[in-house]
Amino acid sequence: MAGLIYGWTRFRNRTRGTAVMDHLLQACCDSRQLLNEVLTCIQDAIIVTDTEGHILFASSMVEDIFEFRPDELEGKNLSVVFSPEDMGCLYPNLLRMAKKNMPFEGELMLLRKGGNRFFAFLVFRPFFDPRQNRPIIAVCVQDIDKEKQLEKAFRESHYDDLVQIANGIAHEIRNPLLGIGGFVNRLFKSDEKTGNRDKYYNYIIKNLKKIEDLIRKVEFFATLPKPGLSEESLESLIQEALGPFIQKINDRKIELSVDIEERILLVDRELILNVFSILISNALDALSEGGKIVIHNDVNIDYSRVHISDTGCGISPQDMPYIFNPFFSTKPDGTGIDLATAKRIMNSHGGHIRVASEKGKGTTFTLLFPTERRHPIRISPMDE
Numbered sequence: 001m002a003g004l005i006y007g008w009t010r011f012r013n014r015t016r017g018t019a020v021m022d023h024l025l026q027a028c029c030d031s032r033q034l035l036n037e038v039l040t041c042i043q044d045a046i047i048v049t050d051t052e053g054h055i056l057f058a059s060s061m062v063e064d065i066f067e068f069r070p071d072e073l074e075g076k077n078l079s080v081v082f083s084p085e086d087m088g089c090l091y092p093n094l095l096r097m098a099k100k101n102m103p104f105e106g107e108l109m110l111l112r113k114g115g116n117r118f119f120a121f122l123v124f125r126p127f128f129d130p131r132q133n134r135p136i137i138a139v140c141v142q143d144i145d146k147e148k149q150l151e152k153a154f155r156e157s158h159y160d161d162l163v164q165i166a167n168g169i170a171h172e173i174r175n176p177l178l179g180i181g182g183f184v185n186r187l188f189k190s191d192e193k194t195g196n197r198d199k200y201y202n203y204i205i206k207n208l209k210k211i212e213d214l215i216r217k218v219e220f221f222a223t224l225p226k227p228g229l230s231e232e233s234l235e236s237l238i239q240e241a242l243g244p245f246i247q248k249i250n251d252r253k254i255e256l257s258v259d260i261e262e263r264i265l266l267v268d269r270e271l272i273l274n275v276f277s278i279l280i281s282n283a284l285d286a287l288s289e290g291g292k293i294v295i296h297n298d299v300n301i302d303y304s305r306v307h308i309s310d311t312g313c314g315i316s317p318q319d320m321p322y323i324f325n326p327f328f329s330t331k332p333d334g335t336g337i338d339l340a341t342a343k344r345i346m347n348s349h350g351g352h353i354r355v356a357s358e359k360g361k362g363t364t365f366t367l368l369f370p371t372e373r374r375h376p377i378r379i380s381p382m383d384e
Contacts (some may be wrong), residue, residue, distance in 0.1 A: 042206065047139040051099050051126075053091070055077040056136065065143045067113035078139065080111050083117060093382045098126040098137045110141065118145040184208070187344075219339045224341070227348050232305070233265040238295060241276035248284060255292040260307035263297065263304050265369050271345045275353075278338045279308045279365050286312025286333065286363060303351070303368040315357040323355055 045065045048057040054077055058070040066073070066081055073080070082091045086108070097104055109117045123140040138322040184204050198315045238260055249256050265272070283293045287310055314321060315330065324329045329336035330340040339353075346353045350370045357363035 014095050045141040047078065049137045049139065051095065053095055056334055061222050065141055068290045083109055083111055089381055094124050098124060099125050107144065118143060120144060121147040204253060216339065221341045221344065223336055224344055224348065226383045227271055229266050229268060231264050232267050232269050234265055234297065235260045237272060237276060240275050241280060245280050247286060252286055257294045258290065259296040261297055263299065265304060267349055267369065275342045275345050275367065278342045282338065283308060283310035283312065299371065302371060304371050307365040308362055309364040311362040314324060314359040314361050314363055316359050340344065
């Protein structure tokens with residue numbers, strides 16, 4: 001145990017001490033009670049196991065983090081705090097790595113006594129105990145669940161007030177709008193027919209429909225559903241999204257280039273179709289007669305990327321910082337809600353949307369879909 005504590009203090013920055021502290025910790029190892037008292041200074045749970053994962057020692061902090069008393073854990077296997085999906089690969093791989101004297105550290109989900117999951121930072125460190133003449137494993141667990149929740153809240157807080165305002169605006173406008181539409185229709189039917197009457201009526205109806213369309217988009221933005229993820233073919237998604245625009249592309253003699261290497265994405269089909277449709281429509285709006293739209297994809301270690309480019313008018317550098325802001329638009333009759341919606345959908349998928357543009361030369365939007373981000377240790381068994 002002395003060798004464990006000595007090595008542990010040198011491994012963990014937070015417990016790295018002076019030579020005096022090292023000697024103190026070594027002295028503590030002969031007294032289990034004193035060792036526990038020293039370890040209470042560390043706000044992490046410290047667990048010692050044999051190479052098969054059987055728990056030999058657990059510090060008092062395990063009760064704060066795992067809700068197990070130390071004596072409840074001692075004698076059990078460490079697998080009791082791992083989730084079922086990690087029992088197939090991750091946990092066995094950690095033990096295999098320890099037997100090969102390979103340490104591990106990283107973020108993952110663990111289980112509390114009642115089965116509740118929480119985010120933890122795990123350190124798995126093999127040691128050799130000279131007193132018992134056997135290899136052992138030191139495990140340090142830091143509860144980072146609150147930190148993760150705060151990070152998520154911070155990411156989402158940018159939209160919270162805006163979403164609430166947008167939802168209120170949509171609700172407040174819809175009711176009077178319906179009344180206006182009804183009275184305009186009554187006036188149209190009761191008034192004698194004149195050229196001006198038809199002209200004014202059509203103008204009013206056209207703009208009422210634009211307002212209704214804006215309300216619909218704002219409501220969708222404000223009440224965006226949680227994605228229902230399923231495996232979807234990227235090529236199929238692109239082709240379906242392009243369908244409603246093909247006639248317009250052909251009529252305007254726009255060159256369309258689609259080069260998609262088939263990939264399976266874990267996405268909400270309807271939401272991502274919405275994103276593709278927004279970007280294709282955006283590309284069409286940037287082009288007059290002729291021009292070109294290019295859709296292609298590639299993959300890096302973290303993301304499957306889809307690029308949608310046009311050879312249109314481009315975006316000025318002054319406008320680039322605001323392009324995803326709700327209600328910001330460079331188009332005279334634009335609502336400025338579509339790109340904000342696309343960004344919100346991508347964020348809800350754990351992805352991102354990027355834009356690159358040069359005024360007068362065109363624009364490229366890049367969608368980044370997360371690929372398998374888990375470390376290989378979590379998805380494939382290691383050799384013994």
